[in-house]
Amino acid sequence: MVIELQTDLLSAARRAHQRRDWRASYEAFELASRQAPLRTDDLDAFAFAAWRLGHIKESSRAAERVFAELTRTDPAAAAMKANELALAWLVRGDLNIGQGWMNRARRLLAGTDETAAHGYLTYLEAAVAAITHDVDGLRARVGAMRELSARLDVPAVTALSLIAAGVEAILQARTAEGYALFDEAILPLVADQVPIEWAGDIYCMVLHHCHKLADLPRMRTWTQSMEQWCGLSGSVPYGGVCDVHRLQVRAATDDYRGLEDRLSRASRALEEVNSWAAAEGYYQLGEVRRLRGDFDGAATAFEQARTLGMDPQPGAALLACRRGDRQGAWTAIRVALAGRDRLTRVRLLRAAVEISLSRDALDEAERYCAELEADAAAFQTPGFRGWAAHARGAVLVRAQQFGRALEALQVALTEYRTQQSRYETAEVYEWMALAHRGLGHADAAAADAATADAIYAQLGVEPAGICGAPSPGGLTRREREVLTLIAAGATNRQVAQQLHLSEKTVSRHLANIYAKAGVSSRTAAVAWARDNAVLP
Template sequence: MDLLVRRLSDELAEARAAHARGDWAASYAAFVRADGIGSMSPADLDAYAAAAWRLGHGREAARLAERLYNLHLRTDPAAAAMKAVEIGLEWLTRGDLNIATGWTSRARRLLADAPDGVIHGYLAYLDTVLAVVAQDVEVAAEHAERAAAISVRSDDPSLTALVPVAQAMVAFADARAEDGRALIDEALLLLLAGDVAVEWAGDIYCVVLNQCHRLSDLPRMRTWTEALERWCDVNKPATYYRVCDVHRLQLSVTHTDYRLLENELFTASAALEGVNGWVGAEGFYQLGEVRRLRGDTDGAFAAFAKARLLGVEPQPGEALLKCRLGDPHSAATDLRVAMAGRDRVGRVRLLRAAVEIALACDAVDDAEAHCRELEAAAEVYSTPGFRGWAAHARGAVAVRRGAFHDALTAFDAALGHYRVQQSRYETAEVYEWMALAHSGLGDDAAAAADVATAEAVYEQLAVQPSGACARKSPGGLTRREVEVLRAIASGATNRQVAQQIRISENTVGRHLANVYAKLGVSSRTAAVNWAYQNNVIVQAD
């Protein structure tokens, strides 16, 4: 018995020392050994959970936090309530709102007879987030106001930073966009001071980046992502490196060769399953978008299905994919269903796609209605993304109505907003629409220049043309299928092709089967000969 006591004491001493110097791996390993020997104090259990969280062991950290909650429950109700709030935050981050709500309810019961204090402020912040997600703006505003009142009376830097975030979420939900932007800018200054507890700072970064992405405010999103990268380098929380990766990649899709993004998006998103469900789902949705624009239909549907499984409805990407496959009426129905359950900002993110799909259905009046709603929202929220989408949609509707001069004016405005966003794919789409407008005005030279500009951008991004000009790719091949065809023309085996373009051998085989079917051939040699004869690839390739 004395030997076990000494071993436990030695392991705990090692764990505490490693924890104090920020060596999370050594601290965690020593706590694991100590846990196998005997019981530990609440302070040690808390440090053990913190080390697990820092290393990205989210599920284990949550289990340890629940053990600590049960310990506090018997002796320290206030500490138990705070731990319940922290566990609620963890489940909210994972994307399980029901369990998060259950933990906040436990905290509320434990605090029922206690005077308002800092813990009540943290609870009010979580209640604000949950109410915003439930689209109950009035209740969210009440909780945010309570958190602010408690913060004024306390001297807690983490709560002080959480308050403007809660207020910003309410402001955005209430269409007070300017107030919301000012509040999140204030929150960033508080974070940069370095006094916010790491778990709450991580939540603030996630919440604000989600808001920036929802509002298509990419300049502000870049600022916050860069700040998150610096914060990760200082605090080294494993999970948030992946969160940072997803947001960085969301920004990269605006201007980077899409062939470089697929593996990174998959790796970062998969690592967040069960840890940060919201960001992981957004990552899989973005992966689906990359694959959709690359012409990988099956891969896009698979990524969209994964996003849905993790709690994010994969729209408008899935509807746009169906539209591209020749089913615009089904796509329009899917978008109508999706928009019915979204808040105002969520609807805005679907409206430009709704315009595009309505035009594909020849429902110009529906496209006009969607365009007007988008323009009204762009006026309210005034982000470069929303303004770009609105002008883009207005130009497309004008082209279909034959108002070509009006269309070009709208497209010029869209290009300006897209430059601010660095949105190169959308820029190429606009040039395709401009080609139609110039053709309608009889200016074939300008139309040809527009098409050439669009095609150059698509080539740089390695994506399919949007199809606005109704240009057919040779043989109906997607850009991914051409990429596979080019690789086998160089003599590569299926395995080598898979390694070169970073897909599985099975996927290579599926792409080749599609190529054979589209070209009406039955061998690699015949497919390559067709590609040379039709200038899909040239000898220099």
């Protein structure tokens, strides 16, 4: 009776696995395993289904048992299983354990005829080289993969070879070549010729580098492609990764009030599944909170990203600057810039210009701005070109070269429209308002400021202002707006309606105002504001 029951369960599990119904497959295999130990191939399928459903630890334990059994019966298959386990640990952010499994695969493959397993292992070596910024090691692995893929003629190995070559090209500022390689690599994925876990890693690699390049048009295209693939593959872990990348893209255009909770949930769900994606999600959450004026919440999110292995820069440095800690911001950004590869430095340079300007260090700002312009010319992405023109415009405004500043800022606007980067667009309008005011064009300055404020209101964020600039009473611009309406007799609900905020956000702003003013009531806060000339 027990044997018949297990046989029926195994038949159901295998059929479900064949049609990619991972939940039915997992549940049937799990019930069958209670009757008697699973065969190696069934245990492998069970591990596969468990991973698709996000049961990462259970999947890893089962896969390790499969590896142990294969080492006795099929060393070549054991080597491939070691590659898969290495990938799983690398994705979870543990380089040491990942490389330990790579060593096992390497030992099993030593002296054997060349197979696809050699190609997968070489790809993992290339991925580790990219993660650890070993440019020479990455170049060597790319060359080896190119030769391997030509000899083996295995579509999956060819796709992985193209991805590794694309990453190497991008890191060397050969952006167009890198994009072309990425586009070619997608073809075997579309043809379903790449195993799911490796296909998912390809998408993650591409989206990660598109994000680093600040190329939102390409990131939107690739995110849509990954979303379609996630739907077809039925993979819960990669579905979570899709969510994070989707929200990164939407941070350019969407109302931030709706993004905060979604980013928090997506990041938390990925912590034990894909620490790289989880860290990126927490970093984006920190940026959303920083721009909304929730400085304590931003600091918490940045620390969560740091715990998962990501240095939360430049967000943490810009947060310090917004809090008025210019020295701390300057130290943080200089430490972050030290020893970074050229591509990673670009995002930091943009913040370095802003922080230098907050310190009135114009020569320092000019030096960082010139480096940013050179990198934008080399990498040639719309995001980098927008950042460079934005930085140049800001430096020129501070140098009181207002006419030239407006020319640069117009270039930034054009690039940001291509990107659909609304927050950066609002920042540019603020700098244009300063430039027009410097030229004596009061009406144009007022129009620019109003445009910036309208965008900020639509996004539900704090107006940017000048990083580190002193504010009356230490209040942010949004806190002053809230207090002004409170002084006029508005209720929290009325304030929320007029400023397009939630009542919860208004309450948080009031709590911040009370803390800064050292008071505990609305009446006392209004009296403090009038005594300290905080209200307009």
